[in-house]
Amino acid sequence: MLDVDLIRRDPELIRTMMRNRNYSEEALDNFLSLDGEWRRLVEESNQLRHKRNVASEQIPKLKGEEKQKCIAEMREVAERIKQLDASALELEARRDEVVLNIPNVPDASVPVGCDYDGNRMVASHGQARKFDFIPKKHYELGEDLDIIDFQRGVKITGSGFYILKGDGARLERALIQYMLDLHHEQGYTEVFTPAIVNTGAVIGTGQYPKMKDDMYWCERDDLWLNPTAEVPVTNMHQDEIFEREQLPLSYTAYLPSFRREAGRNADTRGIIRVHQFNKVELVKFVHPSNSFQDLEALRSDAEAVLQGLELPYRVLLLCTGDMGFASAKTYDLEAHSPGADQWLEVSSCSCFTDFQARRARIKFRPEPHLKSEFVHTLNGSGLALPRTMVAVLENYQNKDGTVTVPKALRSYMKGQEIIG
């Protein structure tokens, strides 16, 4: 959520920004008119309250007819306040809903562009592997090696669910542990949080209401299956005020993520887009002054996972039109998948400036006596497991159909070097 004060002060800046991001300016115009009307009502209500407060002080001192007259008058004032407040509350709710459709302001370093093609490749690491045989796709390897079972996943849950088996399950666990250990060494504090969260949490990071149809909802308890560990890890500090020296806070978390992927049609084969997947997440709470440097550090921490696994990857700086709407700047890490000869998004690292902190009310005190300010939040996957698994299986496959275990993972698999 943007600072409403910023929108009021400089609506034209916001207008230009929204054009650059391919957003309709409707939300801005709606905001301006709703906010103006809301302020008018609040002002009028405040004046009446003042009148009532003054009268309330007088009433005990008055007597007889004069007192009755004043009470009668206040009865009307109270009724009017009630009406005004009801209207103001409704306007405020509509305004707040509208402001949710105004995206974050991109950093100046973000290229202006419409879609994926406008993204800028800023780094690449390693060469796409060359094979002297036709490389299999991950789902072929998974089935041939009997380490991914698609049919039985469908049997117990439904389409888009799968079972990892034997060395597949062990490889998954090795990857998780490798990532967590690496991030621990990089200075992140490991947390293990609930995977079911309340509505306040999904509002805090911005998934609700925009993405509510993409999340699983437990109707009976009004709770949500977490769509990304960003939600519980960011929101665990809701309504907190940090002391300056507590920042930056860096967390890493392994947690399953759940997404309904309503209307999913692409990538349905295999495990590239599924309803439940594991992810190791990185989340940072930082001082506003250097949050974009912190993003570079976060990105480099996520890249270290791919480097350790010796997987070829590239880094994209997303353009204004392709960025998530809460983000001020985003890098995507894409690992190469030789089976389909495509680049897979395995991580998305973003700086949200104060956009999320404002919604989740996460602040810090610059100096002990000074007014608190919003922190900046960052997050990135370090990494998403299924696609990392795809990259590992496809890049490390051998001509005989076996898969070599990456060196970095062997200690987590009792020294095992080959799957198959």
Add this chain to the structure above:
RNA sequence: GCCGAGGUGGCCCAGACCGGUAAGGCGCAAGCCUGGAAAGCUUGUGUCCGCAAGGACUCGUGAGUUCAAAUCUCACCCUCGGCGCCA
């Protein structure tokens, strides 16, 4: 799920039976004082509207009664303790 005790400003803690618009303390900051400091004294300390003057709001949340609610009524949430149930 049941019973009991609680939830008051950054923190602690009064006020509630009997409605009159949050007392006091701590911390922190500024000012006065001082050679400097401590102590002391004064002021300030959250949110919203407003250029400002100023005003409004805030006693777990929401509704209700009332001219007026921390205080009365109802529902709900959370914390602690005990019981029950369960892995």
